[in-house]
Amino acid sequence: MEKITRITGIAVPMPRSNIDTDQIIPAVFLKRVTKTGFEDALFHAWRQEPDFVLNRAEYRNARILVAGPDFGTGSSREHAVWALRDFGFDVVLSPRFGDIFRGNSGKQGLLTGQISEADASQLWALMEAAPGIEATVDLVDRTATLGNLTVPFEIDDYTRWRLLEGLDDIGLTLRDEAKITQFEKTREAWRPRTLPAR
């Protein structure tokens, strides 16, 4: 996982509330066997509408999503995070997130910052006035800046630390690699081994 400190990129407004994981990625895509290649599946139903915001040329390379409240509620599918990452998103800002979605995001390097509803409205207004405008999200300061407006966002200390260090769950565990190796040395001979096959 890459370390995140500051991200600058095109911000896209999605002021709808209650964007659940089924809307982020419909169930039919869960049959796939990879963790990547989900960019086309992202917001699949809405992408069929020509004037859906992500279909507009100025948002093709968007990296920061500013969504309405209760983003990522519903089914726990991790695919929702993979799809957002595949499309190119590094950050989602919203006044409220689904818990499981938020947990999954932190593990996949997607920064989820909680902003106030008033700040969200201000950000949307600025984006609508200048479609394709870039925003800067600073994880060290916990702020998002768009033009002259800087708003604070909340993220828990642990997730923030992991993102700053670029540690996924596995990376975190592998910090204890020496202990794992030590444990393996004491593992008794009778314990199961699948190889060689007998």
Add this chain to the structure above:
Amino acid sequence: MGKTLAEKVWDDHVVAKGEDGNPDLLYIDLHLLHEVTSPQAFDGLRLAGRPVRRPDLTIATEDHNTPTINIDKQIVDLTSRTQIETLRKNCAEFGVRLHPLGDIEQGIVHVVGPQLGLTMPGVTVVCGDSHTSTHGAFGAMAFGIGTSEVEHVLATQTLPLKPFKTMAITVEGELRPGVTAKDIILAVIARIGTGGGQGYVLEYRGSAIRSLSMEGRMTICNMSIEAGARAGMVAPDQITYDYLQGRPHAPEGVDWDAAVKYWNTLPTDDDAVFDAEILVDASELEPFVTWGTNPGQGVSLSESIPDPAQYADPNDRAAAERALEYMDLAAGTPMKDIRVDAVFMGSCTNSRIEDLRAFASVIKGHQKAEGLRVMVVPGSARVRLEAEAEGIDKIITDFGAEWRFAGCSMCLGMNPDQLEPGERCASTSNRNFEGRQGKGGRTHLVSPLVAAATAIRGTLSSPWDLVAEGVAPTRPEAVATHSNSIGVDA
């Protein structure tokens, strides 16, 4: 203060103790894989450029999507075929041992582990599958995990976990003839509810559990998850050792002796304290069957469908009403009046050799009820061969039932083995959820003995009914509840 079995196994696997409420890092002895929950885990490794840390503690088999007929032909369903092919590719690339369709050790992952002697007391076992709890029958700490945890174990052979609470389920007394492990666990779940075990490791104890075979113990531990528990366990004893010794991957020689010495220390200490305790009187149990759409909605076969109005809890009442509507059943109907369209004998709950012997012992010499579809699916290719060596396949086909190849099959219908909409099935599997066995299908969970008697009579029945009607030459006393001695041995 003494420790419980679960605490002992846990403590012996802590690689790093979690401080102030953080999870412990737990070492995993055995990682089982199947085609459904592993692809993205391997893909994650690939993306991060990580290897499988311990291919020698990892093993894969194909079970959920595999066909049970024409296994030499290409799989028609594209998703199924892709999942199988992806597993093959991943195992080859990462050096993981795989038992593909057609291999002698292929089968349901929870049948294959014990059969190879890989599942043993005092070890930790995980798999991206909720019924991993099955392996707890050996005194192992075994639980299901999600796909990102599968990736974690592949990469590190460990998992960060917070300790579970412990619950003792003590089943004392002698089971009546014709009452089996399946009836015990269905009755336990009906009593504590599908959420009753949440956050707990269940330890099954007491004289009734001690007298069960390994197959019976596996049936019970298998369904722990249906009570919401993370895992189920039974302390190892001579029955465990006898089952294990001599299997391909069981320890040998001095290793065996060292293992047994350690395993003998595992049973819960007398002064250990459980977080919760349940007591069940085995001698009161009867053949048990579900009427609803969750495994907790069950009654004794001699009873009638309960009236939803009798439930005090409004949620339970609403759930019962919905279930009866889906099942197309009326409150007050005697369970034995319910006619079925199909019987499914299989799944990781009841597809081991002993289950097939029990089923065969009842149907032997009979014809299946007219119009009934009866499917018998062994848990593994090896179980299939074993059954054929004993002539069980012949008993099954003479009866008019289908004798299939190994896999999950109609337990969840990911392959073509499915119920038609509206079809009603007596099934030895573990889940009676809406549409589980096929869209619109209706499931009654039963034991192999009840499945067999039902297949003969066409209505939900136990072997007791056969005797009462003089239909069967087999008196229920002759039908073993938990031993292999039922007269169809080779």
